[in-house]
Amino acid sequence: MRAYLVIGAAALSILFCKGARAQIPLDVLGFPVAMELKNQKFSPAQTEELRGLLRRESERTGGRYDAAEPVPAALARASQAGPNALAELLGSNDRYLRELALRALAIKWGPGAKLAVPKILDVIEAPGEGTPAERDHTTALAIRAVGRIAPREYVVINALAVRLGRTTDLPPAMRLALIEVLGQAGPSARAALPRLNVELTNASAQFQYAALQAIGSIEAIDPPSLGDLLEKLPTRLPASRLPAELVTIRKAGGEARALVPDLVKVAASDSPKYLQCWALEALAAAGSNDLCAFELALKRAASEDAFVSQLATQVLARIELKAEQAVPVLSQSLSHSNVSIRLSCAAAVKRFGPAAAAATGSLIRALENCGAQSSEDEIGAYLEALKSIGPAAASAGETIVALLDERASIFQDRAKYQVHHLRGFMLATLAEIGVPKSAWPHILDSLANTGRRSAYVFAAGARAAAQLGPAAKAALPYLLKPMTREISDNVLTFETYSSHQSSTREYTNCLIESIRALARMGGEARSALPFLQELSKPDPFARDNPNRLMRLPNVAEEARNAIKAIES
Amino acid sequence: MAARIGLPERRFANHLRWGIGLLLAGAMGCGSLSPDARRAGGTGHEQCPSCVATARSQKTTTLPPGAPETTELQAMLATPWLEPARRTVVFPQHYQFTTQDGRRLRAGQLFGKPVAISFFYSRCENQNKCPLVARTMAQLQAKLAGAGLEKKTSVCLMTYDPEFDTPERLASYGTSHGFVFTPNAMILRPEPAVKRAFFRELEATVNFDRSDVNIHGIQLLLYDHRGYLARSYHTLIWNNEVVLQDLRRLAVEGGMVGER
Numbered sequence: 001m002r003a004y005l006v007i008g009a010a011a012l013s014i015l016f017c018k019g020a021r022a023q024i025p026l027d028v029l030g031f032p033v034a035m036e037l038k039n040q041k042f043s044p045a046q047t048e049e050l051r052g053l054l055r056r057e058s059e060r061t062g063g064r065y066d067a068a069e070p071v072p073a074a075l076a077r078a079s080q081a082g083p084n085a086l087a088e089l090l091g092s093n094d095r096y097l098r099e100l101a102l103r104a105l106a107i108k109w110g111p112g113a114k115l116a117v118p119k120i121l122d123v124i125e126a127p128g129e130g131t132p133a134e135r136d137h138t139t140a141l142a143i144r145a146v147g148r149i150a151p152r153e154y155v156v157i158n159a160l161a162v163r164l165g166r167t168t169d170l171p172p173a174m175r176l177a178l179i180e181v182l183g184q185a186g187p188s189a190r191a192a193l194p195r196l197n198v199e200l201t202n203a204s205a206q207f208q209y210a211a212l213q214a215i216g217s218i219e220a221i222d223p224p225s226l227g228d229l230l231e232k233l234p235t236r237l238p239a240s241r242l243p244a245e246l247v248t249i250r251k252a253g254g255e256a257r258a259l260v261p262d263l264v265k266v267a268a269s270d271s272p273k274y275l276q277c278w279a280l281e282a283l284a285a286a287g288s289n290d291l292c293a294f295e296l297a298l299k300r301a302a303s304e305d306a307f308v309s310q311l312a313t314q315v316l317a318r319i320e321l322k323a324e325q326a327v328p329v330l331s332q333s334l335s336h337s338n339v340s341i342r343l344s345c346a347a348a349v350k351r352f353g354p355a356a357a358a359a360t361g362s363l364i365r366a367l368e369n370c371g372a373q374s375s376e377d378e379i380g381a382y383l384e385a386l387k388s389i390g391p392a393a394a395s396a397g398e399t400i401v402a403l404l405d406e407r408a409s410i411f412q413d414r415a416k417y418q419v420h421h422l423r424g425f426m427l428a429t430l431a432e433i434g435v436p437k438s439a440w441p442h443i444l445d446s447l448a449n450t451g452r453r454s455a456y457v458f459a460a461g462a463r464a465a466a467q468l469g470p471a472a473k474a475a476l477p478y479l480l481k482p483m484t485r486e487i488s489d490n491v492l493t494f495e496t497y498s499s500h501q502s503s504t505r506e507y508t509n510c511l512i513e514s515i516r517a518l519a520r521m522g523g524e525a526r527s528a529l530p531f532l533q534e535l536s537k538p539d540p541f542a543r544d545n546p547n548r549l550m551r552l553p554n555v556a557e558e559a560r561n562a563i564k565a566i567e568s
Numbered sequence: 569m570a571a572r573i574g575l576p577e578r579r580f581a582n583h584l585r586w587g588i589g590l591l592l593a594g595a596m597g598c599g600s601l602s603p604d605a606r607r608a609g610g611t612g613h614e615q616c617p618s619c620v621a622t623a624r625s626q627k628t629t630t631l632p633p634g635a636p637e638t639t640e641l642q643a644m645l646a647t648p649w650l651e652p653a654r655r656t657v658v659f660p661q662h663y664q665f666t667t668q669d670g671r672r673l674r675a676g677q678l679f680g681k682p683v684a685i686s687f688f689y690s691r692c693e694n695q696n697k698c699p700l701v702a703r704t705m706a707q708l709q710a711k712l713a714g715a716g717l718e719k720k721t722s723v724c725l726m727t728y729d730p731e732f733d734t735p736e737r738l739a740s741y742g743t744s745h746g747f748v749f750t751p752n753a754m755i756l757r758p759e760p761a762v763k764r765a766f767f768r769e770l771e772a773t774v775n776f777d778r779s780d781v782n783i784h785g786i787q788l789l790l791y792d793h794r795g796y797l798a799r800s801y802h803t804l805i806w807n808n809e810v811v812l813q814d815l816r817r818l819a820v821e822g823g824m825v826g827e828r
Contacts, residue, residue, distance in 0.1 A: 406773040406785045419775070419783045441644050441803040448804055449786060451694035474641055 046094055053085055083109045087116035090123055095130050098123065099141055106145035113149050120146045121159050136171040143174065147181030152188040161192035164199075175199075176210055183214025190218055200239060200274055206307040208274035216243025223247040230258055242278050249282045256286040264293050267300065273308070276300075280311040287318040294319045294326060298345070302338035309340045316344050323355035334362035339378060342366060346381035350388045357392035359385070364399045372412035379410060379422060380497025387429045397436035400426050404442040420457050421497075427460035428494035435467045447478035455490040455510050458482075462513035463494070466520045473524040479517050482510040483531045491550055507550050511535075512558055519562035526566055535559035646801045649814070652821060655796035659683075660769040665726075665756040668738040668749060673756070679795040681752070682818035683722040684708065684811065686788045687772055689729035689781055690741045699745060700805055701725075701786060706746035708808045709753050712815065720824035721815045722752045728767070728774050728781045730760045773802060790814050793822035 042050065086109075089101035102120065105113045120142050127138040143160065150156050164170070164178045179199060182192045196218070199211035219240040229248050249256045260283065267279035280300060283293055297319065300312035319326075330345045349356045349363065367382045383400075386393045403410055404426055411419045427446055430439055446461025462479060465472040472479075481487045489509045493502040518525040518532065536559035665673045686705055692698035705725055712718045725742065727733040733741075738755040747753065758766045760779075767774050773785030788801040788811065799814055819825045 406775055406783050407768075407771070408775070411775040411783050413777055414782060415777055416780075416782045419777075423783075437640070438644075440641055444645075445785065445803050449694070449696045451696060454694075 046097060049092060049094060049097060053088060056088075083113040083116050087113070087119050090116065090119045093128065095128060095134055095138060098128060099138055102138075102141045102145045106148040110148050111150065114153075117146060117150050117153065117156065120149070121156070124159065124163060132171075136174055140171075140173040140177045143177040143181055147177075147184055151181060151185045154188075157182065157185055157189045157192055161189075161195050164192070165195045172204075172207075175207060179207065179210045179214050183210070183217040186217055187220050189214075193218060197239075200272065204307070205273040205277050205305045208272065209277040209307065212239055212274040212278065213243055215240050223251070226252045226256060229256070239274065242275070246278065246282055246285065250285040253285070254287055256282075257288060260286060260288045260290050260293055264290065264296055268296050273305070277308060277311055280308070280315055284311065284314040284318050287320060288315075289320045291321065291325055291329075294321055295329060298329065298333050298341060301344045302336060302341040313340070313344045313347075316348055317351075323352045327352065327356050327358045330356070331359045331362040334359065334366045339375070343378060343381050346378075346385045349385040350381075353388045354390050354392050356385070357389055360389060360393045360395055363389075363393070364396050367396070367399050367403065370403075371409040372414075374410065376414070376418055376422065377498060380425060383425055383429045384497055387432045390432055391434055394434035394436075397430060397434055398438060400430055401436060401438045401442065404439070420454050424454075424456040424460040425494065425497050427457070427464045431460070431463040431467050435464050439464065443472075444475060444478070447475050447481070450487065452487055455488045456492055458487050459492060459508060459510045459513040460494065462510065462517045466513070466517035469520045470522050470524040472517060472521055475517070476521065476525060476528065479514040480528060480531060482514045483535065491552060502550075505549060505551050507552050509552065511555060512553050515555070515558045515562050519558075519565040522565055522568075525562075529563065529566060532559045532563050532566070536563060645803050646806075647799055649799050649817075650797070652792065652796070655792065655798055657771075657797040659791055659795040659797070660766060661795070663758060663762065663766050665758055666730075666735055667757075668735050668742055668755040670735045676795075678722065678724065679791065679793060681721055681793050681824055682798075682815050682822060683724060683791045683795075684788060684815060685724045685726055685791065686786075687726050687728055687774065687784065688741075689727050689784075690733050690737050691729060692781070692784075697784070697786060702741065702745035702747060704805050704808065706742075706748070708811060709748060711808050711812050715812060715816065717812075717815060717819060717825070718750070719752060720819045722754075724753075725755045727755065727757050728763075728772075728784060730757045730763055731779050733757055790818065792818050793824070 083105055086101040086104050089097050092098050092101075102123070105116050105120070109116075123142040124139055124146070127135040127142070129135075130138070143163075146156050146160075160178050160182055164175070164182070170178070179196065182189045182196065185192075193215065196211045196215050200208055200215075202208050202211070221241055221244040223244045226248055229245055249259065263279045263283050263286070267276050267283065269276070280297070283297070288294070293315065297312045297315035301309050301316060303309045303312065326348065330349050333341055333345045334349075336342055336345070346363070346366070349359045352359075363382050363386055367379070367386075370379050370382070386396050386400075402408065404423060410422065414422075423442075423446070427439075427443065430436075435443070443461050443464050446457045447465065450458045450461070458481070461475075465475045465479065482489060487510050489511055491507045491509050493500065493507050495502050495504075515532065515535070518528050536556050538556055659675060659679070661675045663675050665675070667673055684705075686701050688698035688701050690698070702725060705723060709718070709723050712721055712723065725747065727738060735757065738757060739749070742749060742755050747755070749755075764776060770789075773787050774781060775783045785802055786805055788806050789797060790799045790801075790811070792798050798818060801811070816825070
């Protein structure tokens with residue numbers, strides 16, 4: 001009875017709180033700005049300025065102004081009168097308030113804020129006080145805002161094209177914003193074409209490629225048929241046609257594979273960077289089973305230009321080679337000096353699963369070379385690759401055990417949560433590839449010494465202990481910890497290192513892993529039967545909806561299975 | 569699920585208490601252990617007759633490849649006992665420490681009698697590590713007193729976190745965990761500037777994120793009167809009964825007590 005009362009009171013309080021929150025109309029400014037308003041503590045000067053604005057706006061519209069009302073709520077209410085208040089805020093000396101107004105105008109009002117365009121163009125010309133980086137940030141924000149509000153206005157296109165041509169050393173964020181916004185204008189921005197053609201010679205592949213896409217969008221050439229495309233070599237085409245060709249290749253997908261040899265030639269040549277990038281993107285769109293394309297993508301993944309490297313990684317992800325062709329190349333490249341290429345290789349090895357067993361030695365050496373300077377992602381990528389190879393990668397066990405040592409250099413200068421995550425994933429990897437004897441102290445450590453909040457490490461330790469079956473009996477007392485709530489029952493997954501999301505929506509927790517370990521122990525876990533019997537009773541609160549975002553195995557069912565395994 | 573477990577909570581807790589006790593005793597094969605040793609999970613039972621017998625009987629059970637047998641597991645949780653001639657690792661001599669009462673101490677001043685050293689830091693939030701280590705060291709101190717060895721041996725706790733752990737904090741932490749300060753029982757604070765080098769040289773199972781501890785293990789180091797490492801216990805909390813025997817053996821070696 002008392003429990004029902006408590007549940008009822010909790011439900012009422014939730015409803016009440018929700019209702020109270022809904023009365024604050026912060027959403028009129030658009031989600032990001034509203035969030036910022038909610039979280040931001042304005043300085044006294046900012047508050048004073050905002051209050052002045054609100055007072056004037058109230059006088060103008062004949063609305064109510066209440067000095068006692070909190071500024072975020074009042075500002076949100078005032079902005080319903082239109083973008084005028086926000087446009088006025090663009091003239092503020094406070095950079096934060098100017099940027100807030102720019103975002104609100106772009107996100108909430110969009111084309112409805114055309115009256116504010118002259119003031120935004122003023123901001124692009126004179127972004128106000130601040131450090132050079134701050135001024136660049138404000139300018140880039142203003143460019144993006146005007147691109148959302150009035151991208152096809154002549155005055156806007158002209159101002160942006162002039163700004164793009166005025167200086168050769170524009171900050172990257174500003175240059176990219178100018179090129180992309182001009183591209184968004186489509187055919188209306190034809191006047192900006194000469195300027196964009198100049199950008200095709202920029203030293204950075206990213207700007208070249210952005211300019212290529214903007215030119216394509218302005219020229220708005222219809223995509224050719226695949227037959228036409230196959231007859232012509234892309235190198236002979238003018239830049240303005242290339243984006244249309246890419247649309248055709250994307251649509252054709254695998255049917256455009258006849259183009260792969262030509263695309264490989266283009267991507268491997270000394271042609272302009274925009275053309276190389278285009279060829280790489282076309283290769284990623286067409287997919288391939290061509291070894292030359294694979295080797296080229298690996299080479300380009302090591303490019304010093306991060307943009308080229310990123311495109312090449314996409315190509316690698318689409319290449320469908322047989323393991324016997326790809327694994328030798330991947331194994332060799334796992335020792336490459338460039339970390340991007342090592343990461344791409346590890347990701348490719350992971351896709352091959354057990355068929356990539358021959359890469360185990362290279363992955364071991366790559367792991368051994370990891371230290372304090374290695375990124376978490378890199379270590380995680382090698383572990384994921386080994387995990388996907390499975391028992392065939394058992395020889396990596398001792399290397400992982402050496403890395404589990406508290407003194408290992410990979411833990412140096414990392415935050416506690418990163419160290420816990422690394423250790424947990426290492427134990428989960430051992431559970432897949434096989435647990436060597438030397439891992440036992442680390443498994444016991446994860447089960448016996450883990451604090452209440454380190455569910456990830458505990459669950460991974462339980463999973464590793466399960467692999468030992470009856471021999472894990474020394475861990476039995478610790479495996480009971482989740483049953484007495486000595487460890488949190490957070491929902492988690494070991495599917496990948498970096499993501500807490502499971503692609504299959506199947507999750508686990510410490511209790512499930514412990515029950516499974518007890519089941520694997522068989523008769524040795526007989527003393528855990530009272531706990532398992534308690535857990536095996538049907539749970540009136542269990543929700544077994546298969547459409548839930550996070551699915552956990554049914555505890556009672558797992559407990560019943562464990563009892564059967566122990567009693568048999 | 570949690571709510572369901574919580575309903576018969578008291579009965580459940582009782583089940584658990586004797587359940588774990590029985591399980592630990594069973595797993596360790598030693599019926600003569602003290603309560604703290606039972607909780608401890610036990611290591612170094614090589615000399616215990618009942619454990620040896622259990623280990624023998626366990627050899628007949630089939631174990632999957634990769635799983636260590638019980639005796640092997642115990643060996644993994646402690647280094648083998650080294651006879652004096654085979655001891656080569658010496659306590660780093662060129663460091664200085666501050667005690668919980670603010671005294672400065674050179675490393676050499678720690679020795680002259682066997683020393684048991686373990687580690688902690690007061691900001692550790694994991695109840696299964698530092699607080700447990702501190703309490704177990706306090707119990708070891710009591711056991712040594714019970715065996716008449718409190719003046720023949722030393723017991724030291726050492727902080728991993730000298731930046732935060734001032735002498736005042738160390739004194740308060742020790743007292744609240746039952747540690748009684750005497751000339752042979754103290755808490756030490758290494759110099760913050762050299763702590764990384766010191767712990768590296770000592771091979772302490774700890775790592776740092778800038779200045780904060782980001783991971784650490786459980787470790788008890790036993791040094792002879794000359795400052796040579798005779799044995800270390802790690803991973804699980806050690807068994808004080810076994811450590812008492814080790815310290816007595818070291819005291820006999822050093823001529824502090826006669827052989828029984």
